[in-house]
Amino acid sequence: MRSPYTLDNPPPDEPPSEVLVPSLWRVQARWWKRHTPALDQRSARHPVCGHCSQSWPCHSWACWDGQLGQAVGGPTAPRSLPEPGPATPVRPIGAVVAAAKS
Numbered sequence: 001m002r003s004p005y006t007l008d009n010p011p012p013d014e015p016p017s018e019v020l021v022p023s024l025w026r027v028q029a030r031w032w033k034r035h036t037p038a039l040d041q042r043s044a045r046h047p048v049c050g051h052c053s054q055s056w057p058c059h060s061w062a063c064w065d066g067q068l069g070q071a072v073g074g075p076t077a078p079r080s081l082p083e084p085g086p087a088t089p090v091r092p093i094g095a096v097v098a099a100a101k102s
């Protein structure tokens with residue numbers, strides 16, 4: 001799972017509240033940041049990782065990014081099965097239309 005984080009919006013050093021294992025988060029976030037392109041590489045057409053010098057996104061970054069994505073992957077606990085029903089309450093369509101008009 002891709003994390004919601006990007007070079008312009010990197011993961012925070014302190015874990016978000018939904019993270020189950022904060023100590024693990026700090027390690028993952030540190031490595032995520034290490035496996036990013038150097039500043040002068042970020043606007044390059046083919047940036048390379050500042051840590052392992054592979055073309056970026058490098059394999060390691062992708063692994064850490066996936067772990068961060070799982071850590072913030074929503075309110076469901078790990079290993080729980082996805083519910084088939086709607087995850088969010090459905091708002092009445094009329095309320096949405098009224099909000100859009102105001």
Ligand SMILES: [Zn+2]
Pocket residue numbers: 034035036049050051052053054058059060061
């Ligand atoms: Zn790398």
